Amino acid sequence: AQSVTQLDSQVPVFEEAPVELRCNYSSSVSVYLFWYVQYPNQGLQLLLKYLSGSTLVKGINGFEAEFNKSQTSFHLRKPSVHISDTAEYFCAVRTGNQFYFGTGTSLTVIP
Amino acid sequence: GAVVSQHPSWVICKSGTSVKIECRSLDFQATTMFWYRQFPKQSLMLMATSNEGSKATYEQGVEKDKFLINHASLTLSTLTVTSAHPEDSSFYICSAPVGGWNSPLHFGNGTRLTVT
Numbered sequence: 001a002q003s004v005t006q007l008d009s010q011v012p013v014f015e016e017a018p019v020e021l022r023c024n025y026s027s028s029v030s031v032y033l034f035w036y037v038q039y040p041n042q043g044l045q046l047l048l049k050y051l052s053g054s055t056l057v058k059g060i061n062g063f064e065a066e067f068n069k070s071q072t073s074f075h076l077r078k079p080s081v082h083i084s085d086t087a088e089y090f091c092a093v094r095t096g097n098q099f100y101f102g103t104g105t106s107l108t109v110i111p
Numbered sequence: 112g113a114v115v116s117q118h119p120s121w122v123i124c125k126s127g128t129s130v131k132i133e134c135r136s137l138d139f140q141a142t143t144m145f146w147y148r149q150f151p152k153q154s155l156m157l158m159a160t161s162n163e164g165s166k167a168t169y170e171q172g173v174e175k176d177k178f179l180i181n182h183a184s185l186t187l188s189t190l191t192v193t194s195a196h197p198e199d200s201s202f203y204i205c206s207a208p209v210g211g212w213n214s215p216l217h218f219g220n221g222t223r224l225t226v227t
Contacts, residue, residue, distance in 0.1 A: 032213045043117070043204050043218035044155075051213045090154065092216070097143070097208075099216055103154040 006102035021076040021105045023091030032094040033074040037087045081109045117219025132190045132222045134205030140185035141207035149202040161188040195226040
């Protein structure tokens, strides 16, 4: 079975600083990778996805992620964060019709 | 883009009563929908997979008689929490894959259930 690991449960960062949220998964066989953002009392919103092709994918709100097959990683990055980026971020992997989620990273942007 | 609509967004009910949560796919057909439960500051816990026209598939440890799922049409799945108790208080989120075999999930906005 697939497992998704988000090592950092909480990431505080100052406004306009860069940030990286880490995600590792266990099996690279036919996986599709996603990052979601969740604001308080809301559902999850898709930030970006990797299906195939270029390993660097760009998403909404200035976020990007890089697929690294050898390291089975899919880290999320943003070069300059805003206060509005404060939220919970989830990495997800799809294998077949199964979706696996990481435990989430709480990003707090400090003014 | 694909929209999943979940209703109600929040509900308060008394212990022992039942609550129904609706999940609709507004501009696409969903043969499969997923129901998740989320505790504060935690990740999503898959409760069950709802399949149109057939029985739902429940995850281990989820009481199927307590959490009734009905997926009667390609655009509607419902989750009914029967005889709710305070420990059922939680955030429930539905989702559906949109598109083909590599598509992401699209999520409803969730339902905050509080049982008093």
